Amino acid sequence: MWRYIKWGFRIFVLLFVAAFLHYTMPQRDIVQIINTYNKVTPIGSNWMFYSIEDTGTGAETTNTTRDIRYIDAVFPDGKTVMVYRNEDTGWFWPPYFKWDSSSLQAEATNYKSDKTNPTWVAVTHYGWRLPIFSIFPNAVGVTEIAGPDVRLIPWVNIVIFAFMAFVIFMIWRMLAQFRERMVDPALDRMNETLDAVDREADYAKAQARGVWGRFMAWIGSWKSKPRR
Amino acid sequence: MIFGWIRLLLMALVLLTIIYFVVGIYSRSVRREKLEKRFDAGGIDGDRAVYIEAGMKAYDKGLKKRLLWLIYILPLTAMAVTAYLVNLH
Secondary structure (H helix, E strand, O other), X not given: XXXXXXXXXXXHHHHHHHHHHHHHOOEEEEEEEEEEEEEEEEOOXXXXXXXXXXXXXOOOOOOOEEEEEEEXXXXXXXOOEEEXXXXXXXXXXXXXXXXXXXXXXXXXXXXXXXXXXXXXXXXXXXXXXXXXXXXXXXXXXXXXXXXXOOOOOOHHXXXXXXXXXXXXXXXXXXXXXXXXXXXXXXXXXXXXHHHHHHHHHHHHHHHHHHHHHHHHHXXXXXXXXXXX | OHHHHHHHHHHHHHHHHXXXXXXXXXXXXXXXXXXXXXXXXXXXXXXXXXXHHHHHXXXXXXXXXXXXXXXXXXXXXXXXXXXXXXXXX
16 A cells, blocks of 8 residues: 555656656747737636746736737648747746747748748747647747758757756765765764663663672571571 | 846856855765775875875865866856857857
């Protein structure tokens, strides 16, 4: 029972971290941009998936309605569509330091093309499209590419994951060092102290037994001797 | 908005300072252990404590300790590069 709870908790933490990274790390879609526009967007309990206030596109409004830029795109299969929002990320999370949404919107509009003569672009973005919560991935950059079959290597993600692995390794090493150099010697000292206390207690007990034993022997000497 | 950036910078500096000191303690500890092991392997004359203190003094002046400044330099550079690539590239 307890084992299941423990493993359930671990799997939950793992899934949460994976989902968090999947949301935050940059991804690139190969798409054709079909429309760009602004829409006054009400933001409610899904505020977590929009830019925080106090950023370039969020500071103007403190109420729950915000004018947000959107980019419509279609994947090479010609049917699957994607809607990106285009908001500044501001000074906090996620750390893209994006403040060029206006320029990005202009670039996206510049790449707008129709089905007969498509322009293929790679849209760098983070986030998810979840219609049930009305949340959109945030476009970060747009680059023109040769065609829909170009293979994109996620160098940024490779570098970030390698760095994260390095940080985890270093934290593990530091904890090991801390245990070896600080905790274990302290425990040894404590054990030595306890042993010393124990020895003293044993000695005192032996002493006490000696005194007590002598005392009892003295009491015993008062007992009447068996008569002959 | 400007206030947000200043806040970010201050938060980053506080966090990086904490990391700097923790990694600094770790690095010193590793160096001290290495010196202890080198002395205990034998072949070195003189007092153990004196040898280790001399080694730690050399460490304090050495290149490795200065490399710890990368803890400040690298993240701040990464922030600047990210901002450049996202906005101006």
